[in-house]
Amino acid sequence: MASNSNEEEASMTMQQREDWLRERGVEIEPPQTATSESCSSSTTGTMSSILEQMAGVGLKEDEDDVSSNNVSFVCVPQDESKEIFSLKLPASLAKNANGDLLPKYVKPYFASDRQSIDTALLEQQATKHFAGGNLSGLVESNISAASMNAAAAMGSVETFPLVHPADTNGYTGVYIYLDEVGMLKKLPNNNRATRIAATCGFHPPPNFYGDVFIGRVTSRPTLQNVNFEVHDTNRESQWMQRAISENLIWQQELNKVTNKTSEVQPPAVGTEGNTAEENNFSWTQDEEEVELSVLPPMEESSSFNKKLVKVIFLSKKVKVKYDKQDILDVSLYGAIDVDGCTWTIDGSNIVITCEKVDTGTFWPRISP
Numbered sequence: 001m002a003s004n005s006n007e008e009e010a011s012m013t014m015q016q017r018e019d020w021l022r023e024r025g026v027e028i029e030p031p032q033t034a035t036s037e038s039c040s041s042s043t044t045g046t047m048s049s050i051l052e053q054m055a056g057v058g059l060k061e062d063e064d065d066v067s068s069n070n071v072s073f074v075c076v077p078q079d080e081s082k083e084i085f086s087l088k089l090p091a092s093l094a095k096n097a098n099g100d101l102l103p104k105y106v107k108p109y110f111a112s113d114r115q116s117i118d119t120a121l122l123e124q125q126a127t128k129h130f131a132g133g134n135l136s137g138l139v140e141s142n143i144s145a146a147s148m149n150a151a152a153a154m155g156s157v158e159t160f161p162l163v164h165p166a167d168t169n170g171y172t173g174v175y176i177y178l179d180e181v182g183m184l185k186k187l188p189n190n191n192r193a194t195r196i197a198a199t200c201g202f203h204p205p206p207n208f209y210g211d212v213f214i215g216r217v218t219s220r221p222t223l224q225n226v227n228f229e230v231h232d233t234n235r236e237s238q239w240m241q242r243a244i245s246e247n248l249i250w251q252q253e254l255n256k257v258t259n260k261t262s263e264v265q266p267p268a269v270g271t272e273g274n275t276a277e278e279n280n281f282s283w284t285q286d287e288e289e290v291e292l293s294v295l296p297p298m299e300e301s302s303s304f305n306k307k308l309v310k311v312i313f314l315s316k317k318v319k320v321k322y323d324k325q326d327i328l329d330v331s332l333y334g335a336i337d338v339d340g341c342t343w344t345i346d347g348s349n350i351v352i353t354c355e356k357v358d359t360g361t362f363w364p365r366i367s368p
Helices: 002-010 014-023 036-041 050-054 102-111 119-127 145-154 191-199 238-258
Strands: 071-076 085-089 157-163 172-179 212-218 224-226 281-285 289-294 309-314 317-322 325-331 336-346 349-356
Touching: 050 085, 050 102, 071 191, 071 224, 102 157, 102 172, 102 212, 157 191, 157 238, 172 191, 172 238, 191 212, 191 238, 289 325, 309 336, 309 349, 317 349
Parallel strands: none
Antiparallel strands: 071 085, 071 212, 157 172, 172 212, 212 224, 281 289, 289 349, 309 317, 317 325, 336 349
8 A cells, every 4th residue: 555655646747746735735836926915015005904903903994894704813912911812814805816815914013023133142043054153154144134134124924834734624724923033033932822833733832932823724726814713722622633633644645745754843942852052051941940050160170069059049040159259140031930949069060950930831042
């Protein structure tokens, strides 16, 4: 059976492969084909914008007609004190274009956030993509802070698939739409979005930053947006209960048609035996705790005298004094439970263990 299946996939034409991918929510567009952006730009002047809806203005009276086929999607604020709420993709936009229109529709909202890219964080992330960590040409490169800020000013939307269209779900997919440079803007974690992704089978679940939107598409007969309501974010909803098995099947089928091996969700920083190195300490984490290992100062002996060590725990900061001198003062990305923090001497290092207040999450970095 496996041999016959592989032979069928090997004999598929390029058109058949593209058709298979389109049915499962993958947008494939020839370079010469006009995109829906031109269509949307010609109509945005007469329709309610995402900024108006987010400001509570709502749809224009003619757009709010129940017969106008407006498409529902939701906003998940990063601030958990705010409820998830419903928004509408105006039908007047959908009439002029095909495909998933939400990335272009929500783009102005992310552009309206004028926070600049954090240059130090950009360089830190770029280090992972430059052999040997040589960043001498970063400013002149295509990922310079200036070019990233220019892209952020125009709005940059990333689409994250929670579940792909497949025959098991009627060819409907659910996607998160987020600020692509939210991490580099140091936007706060969106823990609700992370929990939704975890429920859908992503482990470790990715971090999302700032407010995000969630919408649904159908890929048959053509790719288009369909309703996604607030109650669909409930973890007991049918689509979310099926997501783990459907995502596994989708990945297996995609690997076959693209002749690729399985892609594994990359581990979070400081997990799975990988130690994150900082200037004078290193750290690891799991979903419950973060552990810091502090090195002795260069001028000291090869180990610490425990009687001279003082560790101070604050809600989002850890300080270490040795012989009344500051040797560590680090602000933390997330809050810690001060009463659940401990420290000890292990070999030549001070090992500090802190309980996270928001358990079940991974920090993308040690500091804010």
